[in-house]
Amino acid sequence: MPRFLDTFTGQFIWRDTGLTGKYAVLSHLWDSGEQSYQAIRKLQGDVAERLSAVAHAPSSNSTQSPITSFIGPRQEHPFMTHPALSTKIKNICRVVREAGFRLLWMDSCCVNRSSSLELAETIHSSYELFEQAAVCYAYLHDVPDPLHDHDTLTFFLQSKWHTRIWTLQDLIAPTNLIFLSRGWHVLGTKRALADVIHQLTGVHGVVFTGKIDHDTFGIARRMSWAAQRKTSLIEDQAYALMGIFGVRMPLRYGEGREAFLRLQLHIMMKTEEDHTLFAWGPSCTISRLHTVLTRSATRDAMSVALTPYTRGLLALSPCDFHSTGDVFTLTVDQLSARIGRNLRDTSLPRKERQPNTILIRLHCIDLSGFPNLLDHVFDLIGNRGCVACTGTDRRANTLALLQCEDGDNNIIALPLSIRPARHTTGIFEVQMVATHEACANFLHMPIRVLRIKQVVLGQILECSSLTAMNLSFPLDSHGHLHNTPTHPVPCNVAYTPDYGLLYFDLGDSHSTTDLVPPGIGSAYQMRKIKFEVSPLRRKSVDGDVVLTTALVSDFPHQSGGTDGQHLRFEVTLSSQPVESSDSVKATFSVMNYVHTLPSMATGMDGSQHIIESVPCADKGDCTRIGEFSMGALAEGSLVSQSFLVYADDNEHVRRLSIWLSVASPFGPRSLAHVADGSTVQHFVDRLRLSIALSPPFNTGQSKSRNTNSTDADACSALSPED
Numbered sequence: 001m002p003r004f005l006d007t008f009t010g011q012f013i014w015r016d017t018g019l020t021g022k023y024a025v026l027s028h029l030w031d032s033g034e035q036s037y038q039a040i041r042k043l044q045g046d047v048a049e050r051l052s053a054v055a056h057a058p059s060s061n062s063t064q065s066p067i068t069s070f071i072g073p074r075q076e077h078p079f080m081t082h083p084a085l086s087t088k089i090k091n092i093c094r095v096v097r098e099a100g101f102r103l104l105w106m107d108s109c110c111v112n113r114s115s116s117l118e119l120a121e122t123i124h125s126s127y128e129l130f131e132q133a134a135v136c137y138a139y140l141h142d143v144p145d146p147l148h149d150h151d152t153l154t155f156f157l158q159s160k161w162h163t164r165i166w167t168l169q170d171l172i173a174p175t176n177l178i179f180l181s182r183g184w185h186v187l188g189t190k191r192a193l194a195d196v197i198h199q200l201t202g203v204h205g206v207v208f209t210g211k212i213d214h215d216t217f218g219i220a221r222r223m224s225w226a227a228q229r230k231t232s233l234i235e236d237q238a239y240a241l242m243g244i245f246g247v248r249m250p251l252r253y254g255e256g257r258e259a260f261l262r263l264q265l266h267i268m269m270k271t272e273e274d275h276t277l278f279a280w281g282p283s284c285t286i287s288r289l290h291t292v293l294t295r296s297a298t299r300d301a302m303s304v305a306l307t308p309y310t311r312g313l314l315a316l317s318p319c320d321f322h323s324t325g326d327v328f329t330l331t332v333d334q335l336s337a338r339i340g341r342n343l344r345d346t347s348l349p350r351k352e353r354q355p356n357t358i359l360i361r362l363h364c365i366d367l368s369g370f371p372n373l374l375d376h377v378f379d380l381i382g383n384r385g386c387v388a389c390t391g392t393d394r395r396a397n398t399l400a401l402l403q404c405e406d407g408d409n410n411i412i413a414l415p416l417s418i419r420p421a422r423h424t425t426g427i428f429e430v431q432m433v434a435t436h437e438a439c440a441n442f443l444h445m446p447i448r449v450l451r452i453k454q455v456v457l458g459q460i461l462e463c464s465s466l467t468a469m470n471l472s473f474p475l476d477s478h479g480h481l482h483n484t485p486t487h488p489v490p491c492n493v494a495y496t497p498d499y500g501l502l503y504f505d506l507g508d509s510h511s512t513t514d515l516v517p518p519g520i521g522s523a524y525q526m527r528k529i530k531f532e533v534s535p536l537r538r539k540s541v542d543g544d545v546v547l548t549t550a551l552v553s554d555f556p557h558q559s560g561g562t563d564g565q566h567l568r569f570e571v572t573l574s575s576q577p578v579e580s581s582d583s584v585k586a587t588f589s590v591m592n593y594v595h596t597l598p599s600m601a602t603g604m605d606g607s608q609h610i611i612e613s614v615p616c617a618d619k620g621d622c623t624r625i626g627e628f629s630m631g632a633l634a635e636g637s638l639v640s641q642s643f644l645v646y647a648d649d650n651e652h653v654r655r656l657s658i659w660l661s662v663a664s665p666f667g668p669r670s671l672a673h674v675a676d677g678s679t680v681q682h683f684v685d686r687l688r689l690s691i692a693l694s695p696p697f698n699t700g701q702s703k704s705r706n707t708n709s710t711d712a713d714a715c716s717a718l719s720p721e722d
Contacts, residue, residue: 002122002129003037003110004103007093010044010079012110013103023103024096025130027170027177028088028139029160034108035086047079088139091184095137105129120251127169127243136174138167145183156187157200165229165240165318171197172207172214172244201225202325215246218329218404219267220276223321234508237317238263246270256517257316264314268358275362275402276327278313278433279412280320281448286373286456313358313433313473326407335403338411338454341466358473359427364416365399365464373399373460374415374435394437398428399450399460400471410451418471427470493640493657493692500526500693504536504549505663507685514538519688526551529695531567536689545573545680547689553648565648566593569658571689573680584680588641588658589623590616594648617653617699618644628660637661638687644699652696663688 004013004023015023035043080090089109096104104110111122130136143155156179161167171177177190190197194205203225206212214222222244231237238259239251247266252259268277315321336343343363367373374395396415404412417432434446452460503519516536518526523533536549551567567590574585592614616622626639640659647654663686 002105002125003112004105005040005089005093005110007096007102007104008080009077010040010047010082010085010093012040012044015103022101023105023133024099024101025133025136025174026092026104026106026139027130027136027161027167028106028108029141029164029167030108031088031141033086033088035089037109037112038114040089040109043082043084044079046084047077047082050078092137092139095180095184099135101134105133123239123251124242124248127173130170130173131175133174133176135176135178136170138170138177138179139184140179140187141182143179143181143187145181145185146187152181152187153196156193157196162200163228163230165226165231165236168201168203168226168229169240169243171201172203175210177208214244218276218327219245219271219274220279220321220324220327220404223277223280223315223318224323224325226318227322227324228319234317235259241318260317261314265358273331273403274329275412276324276329276404278414279327279402279404279449280315280324282445283323283449283451284447285408285410285451285453287453289373289456289459313360313430327404327412328406330403330405332403335401335411338405338409339401339457339461339466341461343468360471360473361468362400362402362471363466364401364469364471365413365460365466367397367399367415367464396432396435398469400469401466406451408451410453411457413450413452414448415450416471418469421472424472427472429472429474493642493659496694498529498695500529500531501690502526502533502551502693503688503690504547506536506538506547506687506689507663526693529693531565531693538684543680545684547571547573549689549691551691551693564595566595567591567645567656567693568593569691571658571660573660573684583627583629586626586628586639586660587623588626590643590645590656590658591622592616592645594646614646616643617646620644647696649696652698654696655692655694657692659690661688661690662686 002015004015005011006013079085080093089106092106093104096102107122107126112118138161140156140159140161142161143152143159146152171190179187179189179193181187190208194208197203197208198205203214204212204217207214207217223241226237226241226244231240233253234256235251235253238249241263242248245263245267247263247270249262249266255262264277271277330338332343396417398416398418400414400416402412402414406412414433415435416430417434418428418430421427421429434448435450436446502523504516505519506516508516514537516538518533518535526533531551531553534550534552536547539546539548548568548570550569551565553565570587570589570591572585572587572589574587594612594614620643622643624641624643626641628638632638638660640657643656643658645654645656646652
């Protein structure tokens with residue numbers, strides 16, 4: 001039941017149903033002066049006390065009531081003139097009253113945010129609140145009043161209101177949207193400004209005029225509307241879009257990018273034939289069999305630079321859809337007409353969810369019948385390609401046609417690497433959605449989407465068969481999509497698929513806590529070898545950048561097991577030059593703590609734990625130093641160190657590798673800026689810290705090791721920093 005503010009008395013009023021068209025809502029960006037529900041309740045109490053005091057004051061000979069005398073026959077209610085009431089609330093209440101409405105809803109004061117239940121319900125119903133409102137006022141605090149000496153349209157186009165993801169539903173949902181300037185003057189309506197807003201946001205003008213409902217547009221086009229918008233909390237990339245896609249799912253703040261993956265799962269289960277959900281990512285257009293056009297725009301290269309590449313089915317965030325504004329849905333009959341094949345003979349493509357997989361039926365082409373197709377795609381890489389990423393054993397072997405096309409009527413297809421499922425006949429397991437595996441050089445970034453001219457597709461089908469296939473996309477044990485990034489591993493780093501592989505993109509650090517969450521899917525990779533991951537803490541110390549994280553397996557505070565291990569890592573990037581003016585020093589430190597139960601010979605209580613600080617098994621120093629030049633920022637891998645550490649028993653060791661690489665590439669200008677006397681702070685946001693840890697193995701060497709033991713009281717001192 002929503003809570004409204006009475007614009008005459010300043011009191012809260014609860015209403016449930018039957019209010020369509022009888023209230024106004026405010027869309028705005030929060031500022032430091034926002035007043036919460038609790039603050040308004042306090043003001044209401046203060047005003048009530050003042051009115052009560054006036055009502056019980058000694059009466060005079062006047063026939064006017066004490067309250068009327070205090071307020072005045074035509075004056076505003078005392079609440080609206082209270083000096084502590086924010087200017088924003090005073091002004092929007094005045095605007096709403098003058099428009100003839102009594103009730104107002106605004107998210108800052110009409111929601112009790114101390115109640116998680118109320119907050120969740122408000123988020124779930126916010127689209128409906130805006131959709132049923134008689135009018136929505138969008139307050140643009142950074143747009144001056146429409147005067148002759150101001151270019152109001154320029155300020156309007158530059159307003160931050162257009163850049164936030166939550167305001168997208170505020171733009172689409174209400175039938176009547178009025179923009180207000182900084183001084184609360186009308187700038188125009190969304191109907192009158194439809195063409196301007198379309199050019200700015202990508203949302204088609206017919207949505208604003210009401211001629212076409214927004215949900216008639218495909219998933220990819222709607223996602224593209226949110227691609228360039230920002231949010232303070234990463235989970236809101238999903239929660240702010242629930243209303244636009246008509247889905248409802250539980251809120252789990254703290255889950256990070258998993259929220260957007262869950263949103264896509266809900267959307268996928270709701271839609272039947274909309275394959276545009278899968279048409280995101282770097283793409284190229286094949287117009288002739290011997291020519292591959294370059295990437296459609298520089299924005300594709302930007303997508304590669306700013307978004308971690310994934311080889312799974314679903315995207316990591318709305319920004320992955322930035323180039324899908326021209327992707328249109330096709331029915332199975334329309335696709336049949338495009339390619340000249342009756343696809344209904346092999347049944348309709350369908351999607352379904354099974355306990356550990358997503359199963360999709362798509363029409364596929366076996367690339368073994370057309371082996372040189374991907375060679376044309378690799379022309380985009382040119383001489384910069386390498387065997388590590390373009391070798392025949394690392395390429396896609398199947399082309400899956402999607403029921404969608406782009407604005408030039410090119411059919412959209414996904415290159416896949418598939419294999420028969422081990423335990424189920426008739427199902428093929430998808431290992432990768434991309435033209436090829438990624439190597440350590442980001443310039444060799446794989447292409448995920450192929451846009452194929454119809455004439456070219458016809459030539460391909462003459463050489464290859466088209467088959468309806470059941471494709472299985474695995475989910476991990478937690479029910480999340482196994483959407484693990486194809487993580488580049490430098491050639492000098494020991495790595496096999498049974499390793500745990502973890503990475504942190506340093507640009508993902510939280511603005512207030514400086515904590516960096518693990519990269520999507522990488523925590524799951526570490527759980528495969530029984531280690532839990534701590535968030536990485538990023539600190540600035542005297543101009544240096546210090547990165548710390550930990551891996552913990554069955555440590556005393558986790559379980560009562562007899563063995564456990566705590567690996568703590570610290571990497572310090574020094575802005576001080578090493579030998580030349582363009583070098584950066586990287587110091588890698590590893591601390592290995594193993595805990596065991598004492599033997600009977602020690603005489604200690606068997607319930608106590610012995611904590612051993614264990615040196616490296618390769619007899620090397622646990623702190624090792626490397627360096628890289630500023631020029632290396634134009635490449636993939638920067639610097640790495642390897643260690644051999646003991647496992648939590650007395651017999652085995654683990655191979656540990658830590659390395660720094662570039663998560664998003666530097667253009668010539670940004671690289672020149674970094675090299676021109678800049679410190680580590682200027683480029684650390686573009687770096688990625690990666691850790692590879694092997695399963696335990698036996699070296700065949702002596703099992704003796706030097707340790708520094710403490711008792712269980714030392715456990716707290718060994719815990720990672722909060």
